[in-house]
Amino acid sequence: MPDLVIRNLHANITGTDTEILKGIDLQMSKGEIHAIMGPNGSGKSTLSHVLMGHPGYEVTEGEVLFEGANLLDLAADERSRAGLFLSFQYPFAVPGVTVANFIRMAVNAHRKGGPDGVDNPVRIPEFRKQIQEAMELLEIDKSMASRSLNDGFSGGEKKRFEILQMAMLQPKIAILDETDSGLDIDALRIVSDGINRLVGPNMGTLIITHYQRILDYVKPDQIHVLMDGRIVRSGGAELAHELETSGYADIAKEVVS
Amino acid sequence: MAPETADVDLGEYKWGFHDEENPVIKIERGLNEDVIRQISAHKGEPKWMLDFRLDAYEIFLSKPMPNWGADLSGIDFDNIFYYLKPAEINARSWDDVPDTIKNTFERLGIPEAERKFLAGVGAQYESEVIYHSLKKELEDQGILFLDTGQALLEHEDLFREYFASIIPSADNKFSALNSAVWSGGSFIYVPPGVKIEQPLQAYFRINAENMGQFERTLIIVDEGAYVHYVEGCTAPTYSSDSLHSAVVEILVKKGGRCRYTTIQNWSNNVYNLVTKRAVAEEDATMEWVDGNLGSKVTMKYPAVVLKGERAHGEILSIAFAGEGQHQDAGGKVTHVAPNTTSVITSKSISKDGGRSSYRGLLRVNKDAEGSKSKVVCDALIIDPESRTDTYPYINIMADQVDIGHEATVSKLGEEQIYYLMSRGLSEAEASALIVAGFVEPITKELPLEYAVELNRLIQLQMEGSVG
Ligand SMILES: Nc1ncnc2c1ncn2[C@@H]1O[C@H](COP(=O)(O)OP(=O)(O)OP(=O)(O)O)[C@@H](O)[C@H]1O
Numbered sequence A: 001m002p003d004l005v006i007r008n009l010h011a012n013i014t015g016t017d018t019e020i021l022k023g024i025d026l027q028m029s030k031g032e033i034h035a036i037m038g039p040n041g042s043g044k045s046t047l048s049h050v051l052m053g054h055p056g057y058e059v060t061e062g063e064v065l066f067e068g069a070n071l072l073d074l075a076a077d078e079r080s081r082a083g084l085f086l087s088f089q090y091p092f093a094v095p096g097v098t099v100a101n102f103i104r105m106a107v108n109a110h111r112k113g114g115p116d117g118v119d120n121p122v123r124i125p126e127f128r129k130q131i132q133e134a135m136e137l138l139e140i141d142k143s144m145a146s147r148s149l150n151d152g153f154s155g156g157e158k159k160r161f162e163i164l165q166m167a168m169l170q171p172k173i174a175i176l177d178e179t180d181s182g183l184d185i186d187a188l189r190i191v192s193d194g195i196n197r198l199v200g201p202n203m204g205t206l207i208i209t210h211y212q213r214i215l216d217y218v219k220p221d222q223i224h225v226l227m228d229g230r231i232v233r234s235g236g237a238e239l240a241h242e243l244e245t246s247g248y249a250d251i252a253k254e255v256v257s
Numbered sequence B: 001m002a003p004e005t006a007d008v009d010l011g012e013y014k015w016g017f018h019d020e021e022n023p024v025i026k027i028e029r030g031l032n033e034d035v036i037r038q039i040s041a042h043k044g045e046p047k048w049m050l051d052f053r054l055d056a057y058e059i060f061l062s063k064p065m066p067n068w069g070a071d072l073s074g075i076d077f078d079n080i081f082y083y084l085k086p087a088e089i090n091a092r093s094w095d096d097v098p099d100t101i102k103n104t105f106e107r108l109g110i111p112e113a114e115r116k117f118l119a120g121v122g123a124q125y126e127s128e129v130i131y132h133s134l135k136k137e138l139e140d141q142g143i144l145f146l147d148t149g150q151a152l153l154e155h156e157d158l159f160r161e162y163f164a165s166i167i168p169s170a171d172n173k174f175s176a177l178n179s180a181v182w183s184g185g186s187f188i189y190v191p192p193g194v195k196i197e198q199p200l201q202a203y204f205r206i207n208a209e210n211m212g213q214f215e216r217t218l219i220i221v222d223e224g225a226y227v228h229y230v231e232g233c234t235a236p237t238y239s240s241d242s243l244h245s246a247v248v249e250i251l252v253k254k255g256g257r258c259r260y261t262t263i264q265n266w267s268n269n270v271y272n273l274v275t276k277r278a279v280a281e282e283d284a285t286m287e288w289v290d291g292n293l294g295s296k297v298t299m300k301y302p303a304v305v306l307k308g309e310r311a312h313g314e315i316l317s318i319a320f321a322g323e324g325q326h327q328d329a330g331g332k333v334t335h336v337a338p339n340t341t342s343v344i345t346s347k348s349i350s351k352d353g354g355r356s357s358y359r360g361l362l363r364v365n366k367d368a369e370g371s372k373s374k375v376v377c378d379a380l381i382i383d384p385e386s387r388t389d390t391y392p393y394i395n396i397m398a399d400q401v402d403i404g405h406e407a408t409v410s411k412l413g414e415e416q417i418y419y420l421m422s423r424g425l426s427e428a429e430a431s432a433l434i435v436a437g438f439v440e441p442i443t444k445e446l447p448l449e450y451a452v453e454l455n456r457l458i459q460l461q462m463e464g465s466v467g
């Protein structure tokens, strides 16, 4: 069975009848690169948050299996520790908490209750070495590690730090929600290189994007088009080019007919 | 004799145990002239002090209860014990302190902190300082650090010159009460140019039920000198109330600097009504770091009077109001001389129906031209049951001043917590981390040991009575 299986997923805004996801089906595994494209407001971020466990959405129908187990039974932190990662479209700031301290806490949370159920916090020199390597890879200035997380960060800086967190937590499936938006041309290449280095037998990624550009660097195995809460088309890399030239209008027509 | 401890059912407050009482003297409940005469007589004080006390008692009786702040209607002055001497006072070695009391201070970590990083320690238990120490080399430099009652007896002239000169009895009802029944506290004198690297610490412990603790602290930092004084406090948890009402007076002379750090952690049955004021002379710096985590009700607004040119005052205030608590805290600065500067930074957290109020007064007198002040108060509300209020009074009478004021109120956001949880942190870890970040501008100012302590207390408060 694929590592991530989404079946007929429906979700509402919590406490309302407003349905945003209207039956999503998608399957992917580690080692694979999938992309989701779709118009503004079609439900891409909602899908990513429902998968991650955002309390603002409730699943009304369908199921999600992660490595064969029911993902929807887990709280967000448990999903993270199980190996799911979400690079936020709009990351939150945490004033007064440094990037380095926060990532160390997150890494330790992942090492908690290891195989023998014993906490196994990372040793500080080892952690320092790892984070420095990851920062070098993403060409992030060392001094940024002691700044407050996302506090006053530029749009592009926030995105780089999302990928830094991904690199440090080494998830099995990483959802990247418009990580490319806000990155300058060099940063896009650097971040893409970073993603490519991590994707492999141990990690797959689901890239949400509006642009062809990132997909030129990180070559998708499959592209899915999400419209009005449903995946309306799936195809190979060529689908992105098609969308780039003709937009979503043609697909919308097909769907209606 | 084994200490009687009541560790069961204390909720999250870890210091709520009490020892069996074995007092040398315990004056009957309630307050009257005779009680005051007994206190003074036990202490063998000069006549002028008895007169001072009796005069203050009259003032206390004549003043109405303050009605502008927290609800004080639960205080029953007749039910309080005003003087309890638990043991012979002022031991110089912990070995001379009765075991029960020594064990309690050990549980509170005082002797250990003393060995590790303190220049001197005063330990007050009920009404008296039962242990006192100051490093020999500091004593040799002419530094005085002793129990205030002992200072009156041993250094009467110096004492009399400053005592009640900054906070007169008539300042407010509770300064009058303290002036009438004061006992214990720290007296510090730092000679010109002497800088004490390590902090001096006092620890105040209430043990008996319905106890009133009324310590009196007087600190004189002479020209160009420096001291960091730290106080901590805890009390047992009882179903009826206790009262803590201290007066702290500080004079920082020309070019001197004093930092006064408080980590207030009374149990939730203590009314904590404290008057603190410092006068800073020319080029002097006074810093109050005031952490209020415990107590039922706190009313405390550390004050700085910037009396000399270019004097600087700083007040950093953290308040955490949990279930059943009202922290009415803040600070007051009066700019008297020209070109004086001040900063007030207040951070409050309200949780489980707790209430925190920031109450600040910034006054710039007519002559204080060229003064600058910045007031920042941020409140964080953890849940909808809790409450925060801001009462910033600003009174500017001088021209050409630079005054800034900012206030923010934020709610602990569900989405911010979700963001941290999406990285693997549990919900409790996530909210504790956000709170630690919120108070970081203040904790980063503290020596590491106290920053760790404060963060630990905040974490415990965050964990307390969840759900
Ligand atoms: N909490 C919410 N409250 C109200 N409406 C919401 C909420 N969350 C999502 N929506 C609505 O659901 C729809 C899908 O939103 P979503 O953020 O998933 O879109 P998206 O595909 O990520 O769009 P974009 O490309 O602009 O990022 C939008 O119409 C949005 O306004």
Ligand SMILES: [Mg+2]
Residues within 6 Å of the ligand: A044, A045, A046, A089, A177, A178
């Ligand atoms: Mg989106």
